[in-house]
Amino acid sequence: MNIDYILPNEWSILEEGFDKSQATASESIFSIGNGAMGQRANFEEHYSGETFQGSYIGGIYYPDKTRVGWWKNGYPEYFAKVLNAPNWIGIEIKIGDEQLDLNTCAVSDFSRELNMKEGYLKRSFKATMNNGDQIQVESIRFCSLDLHEIGAIKYSVTPVNFSGSIQFSPYLDGGIMNEDTNYDEVFWKVLDIEDRDNDAVILSRTLKTKFYVATGMHISYELNGKEVHLPKTVHEQEKRIDYVSKANLNQGETISLIKFGGYSQSMNHPKEQLISQSQKVLYQAASLGFDTLLGMQKKAWANIWETADIIIEGDVKAQQAIRFNIFQLNQTYSGEDSRLNIGPKGFTGEKYGGSTYWDTEAYCIPFYMSTKDKHVARNLLQYRHNQLGKAIENAEKLGFKNGAALYPMVTMNGEECHNEWEITFEEIHRNGAMVYAIYNYVNYTSDYKYVPEFGLEVMIAIARFWHQRASFSEYKQQYVILGVTGPNEYENNINNNYYTNYLAKWCIEYTVENLKKVKEEFGADYKRVIELTNLTDMEVVNWLKVADAMYFPYSEKYGVFLQQDGFLDKELIPTSELSKEDRPINQKWSWDRILRSCYIKQADTLQGMYMFEDRFTKEEIEKHFDFYEPLTVHESSLSPCIHAILAASIDRMPKAYEQYLRTSRLDLDDYNHEVHEGLHITSMAGTWSAIVQGFGGMRNFDGVLSFNPQIPDEWSSYSFKINFRGSTLKVHVSHEGCTFTNESEMPAEIFVSGEKRLIKKDELVTV
Template identity: 55%
Template sequence: MLGLRKMLEMETYLKHDDWKIWEDHFHVDKNEVTESIMSLGNGKFGLRGNFEESFTGPSLPGSYIGGIWFPDKTRVGWWKNGYPDYFAKVINSVNWIGINLAINGKILDLGTCRFTSFYRELNLKTGILSKTCKIEWEEGKYLHISSRRFCSVDSPHFAQIHYEIRLENLSGKVRLSSYLNGVVRNKDSNHDEHFWEEVFQMADHEMGYVQVKTKPNPFEVPQYQVGVGMKNSCTQNGTLIEPLEEIKSMRAFHHFDVPAQDGDSISLTKTVVISHTLDHKAENLYSYTENALIQAPAHLEEDHIQAWEKAWEEADIQIEGDLSAQIGIRFNIFHLLQTYNGKDARLNIGPKGFTGEKYGGVTYWDTEAYCIPFYLSSCDFSVAKNLLMYRYRQLPKAIENAEKLGFSDGAALYPMVTMNGEECHNEWEITFEEIHRNGAIAYAIYDYTRYTGDENYVKEFGWEVLVAISRFWEQRVQWSDAKKAYVILGVTGPNEYENNVNNNWYTNYIAVWTLKYTLECIKKYKKQVDKTEKWQAIIDQMYFPYDQNRMVFLQQDGFLDKELLNVDQIKEHRPINQKWSWDRILRSCFIKQADVLQGIYFFEEDFDLETVKRNFDFYEPMTVHESSLSPCVHSILACRIGQIDKAYEMYLRTSRLDLDNYNQDTEDGLHITSMAGTWLSVVKGFAGLKVRGTQVEAKPNLPSHWKSLSFSFRTVEGVKRIRIENERFEIKNI
């Protein structure tokens, strides 16, 4: 166990302490990974850790705005009834960080220049990305650069960059060009496609501004408009410099020309406001941006830092005795907090957040299954409630989605992936078969109500969602004369390495649980609901595959027909999703993410310790964990059955997944939703914390080398703090 931790520390090129992550040499071959790790956001917008300067090396430019997306036509939708017409994707938006530097007409390119020193740092405590470097411009002549930037958490339409250069043994004409650029595209664009069209741009001494709109689409998805404004203040040795303005199509520039001498210092502060038509009418974007820049807070950076301090007061987790574990959990919490703040119920949590384009930035069942517990404990309860309201407001679309597939009477099938409630996933085995997502949404209502004790959401909104989902389950099951039980055929469970299976245990279990919970809510809240007679029969007579010899639940019918191998037997062939054919994966026993253990984790009160242990010991050796959502569930269950070494191994895998680029895909963006699993591993796993309204319970079981674990969590009675040390713990009000 300790050897694994040391190995992971050695593999990463990044360095860290409790609160900071940095590189002290420029690793150009790792730059896209660094860009992902050092991404910034504030719940409204965010961007990857791209350089401000010109850079011709490997890079994935990315600036994203929550809720701004484009419906890209799906490529394989012509032969399946009910198939989505489009695949929603978050789109790269106006590049607002751009600052070009030229000396005597020669433009600085960080991809080709010679660094004599380089340092880049992400400060998790303050949410500030900074860099300092020294560049040999010509032999014996040097350029010093320092920059820092942030996306304001306190004033979430604002961002700011502080940029400074100093000349050493170097003189000549310096041009600093601060710009906004709407001529951008996505890395995954088809045929170099651009999603933005020109509206207008302007630049004067006071500000520069670019307004763009998404191109027309045939799917009745609204065209979005984005307006970005900048205000630049530039000084040479403290003396203000006036800008020269320039505009081009979808671009605005402020140029600062300075005759500079050896030792001169030139500083630029760039304040940016981002607005869009989710918040304002298109005709008002310019005036809003202009007024916001005029009235910009005087202490934008200080206010931003204080806002982060306040957030950390509740959300921080402190681990003594394990630096890797400590920075891992803080890194994950940092990105969760800057991805979603709960202030806008129209937004949700994309698997990559503001850190990349993969998965399209859409909403998955990850939110309900993994993220809501984090926000319940670490933020005001309204944050988690807004995640539930997101689904409630999309209930009509979920009913439409089910109707397209032949369901009726108000049955709802929530989409596997979505931006606006419509299904927009383009893989048939997931779009049509991975119906367990309906159960996760029902479970989230239960989880919120159980944790907060707040029954108003269920009484006012949630019961409608539960009834619609239950009507789907009623119609999706069918009676088997052969089994004398209800069955669910043709599904894909969370383990996507098995498609089109019958009687996936997890799907059957969560369907029955949903029906049972819905009936309880109808009775408790005295709701009048017709046509529920069949629900109890399904509850009483659902079929669940089970192996009497091993006394374990089976993933699905026919699972024991597979050759049951241990993952250790195929080490040289991993990851199998890259090295095996899909045909071979589907016929193998190897599990991307254990369905059975997911169900046992959700409904732990239903299973005794021996049952948990038997199922864990059976499935864990066959699980390749090639889903980022898998290790946290294993870590929590391993804690419950006392396998702490295995729990810690799984914790490191989830907490340092991106820091150590475990899956060799961090350059695409971070695994934001699985970061909530890191939090779950610590709080529900090692601390064994359970909150049920006013009832708080902890069953700690820490790794032996941890000296202590402490964190705060929110309850209906206020915020409490727990400290665990040497198998002793205390909980107190704060």
């Protein structure tokens, strides 16, 4: 996709004109979802051109056998694939005897809109068939936020220059493959197909994981807006069922097919009841009707936008971009189900597999905490607590003992399911993010009870891991952590990654601090947790030995902590001296060359400074920023947001804005030529943070909420809301100043540019 392919608009993503070469990219960008399921913006009708069919169900995965060059002991045996689920959107259309196919007929007036305000996808076009017959088509589709198992399509066809027959074959297809498989295996088995008057259901089961899914459809028709009955023929094949109906139309008449479809699945219902559950919810949707359900959809999105929206004045592309990011995050994860998480591609593609990376804890938690009720972030924490047992097993496989836990790099069910040793075995810093997320949550929400109830167990298991993972260097007379990969994945198997060592020390200290607090304030929980974990005082003493004598590589010459041991042996050539032909280095350079270069894929040492900003002086941050930023190539979507936030915090607004631009329209403008594979969902939360924490300067350490608002020269104003401890605060920043409005009963105490303010209900405070 080219920059500027998507038309600027404040509330919609717009595509005008049909460009086959953009087909798969647009399929990603116009994806829709409701947290429980979602899909790429594939056409309903047959399309013989290049397409990447994808429809996904939250929590449903397949353990694809790991593919490696040379097996190494301890490798996970499988790589959890996000599963492409049976197709419920399909509608084949015949005009006379010719199949409608945008790849073969003449297409005009094509437009596509992702209406983010109201939460639906709309497409309209004129198609001229080979015999000259022209039709006007309009399709509206959405995944219901109210009925999680339901999606709805209204597909309308109008003969423009003829009268004749239009044949509809709405269908369900269970015979789908994954785009991304290691061994071209089929992942689904179709068990049963049931058809009734207006609805049909395919019951299928995933191989190995044995998820059962009922994929259903309910069909009705309208002629010129009024319900009509069309006789149908049922075509049943082994894995597919079609309901074929024909309408004879006069020129100018409009026939609409209303298709409700979707998935009912065994994570939510007993598998014996899936077919009836599917029928039930389809009937419910049909009773409400398409228009009512769409009306509910608009209301549900209005509710989301009420808090989540960021309004940018004076820059329509920035406005469009930030809303796109917020929209996609909400389509991916609604926060209702602690068994689900935020996949890096959401429901828009299959790359990376798995659903859960450390991205959730490191990048997404702030967004969900601020824009939703606190139980949403709590559910994300809970997800990791649910999987603590598996994290302990995972650590045991790697030789750790005594309840030490290593959370997986990628997971669906708690088991590690990535397939590079450099990542799974060595990128252990992720364990720190698990504890940081608890710290972040407790700080922000003041819901400390999460710690005694669930968090402390997780902390203890992680502190045990760090204690065992560090080793004592006789040479340095300090504790070291050898053989790791930091957030910067352009290094592998390095020693003493500053970020990792810092988190290890902090995790131990924070765990000990909380052990004390829980002992004092939640005696019963303390007793339970100590019994459960068999934690002894002596063990804690030994943890602290490691934390107290942790080594951090430091350069006297530069006055900075070093990303790792030996970093200064590299040739430190700033990225500005790299030629265009060398970029991106991950496509132009061989892996060894990248590894021995000084170039940093994503914030690493600076990631730590971002997370623990309160522990560093502004001068220290400046020094580290000036040392590392020029060496950072930002070839991870998760990088520019952190640099944007730090740049703003040291008053480098032009740099902050430059970094913000890199992240906010990453997918819309397809900077990395990969949007056809799906969207970068988790980095979208970073974009939100770049505005709120970066430009807005929102911070929350030790429960103190502070702001230090700035505004890019390019904008006239921006505003956002946050939920904080029962109050909803609206922040509006313009070049004239900044105002805070408290929309809730609960007064909010905040610090603005260092000054304390108490903001009461409906009060407008200008600073």
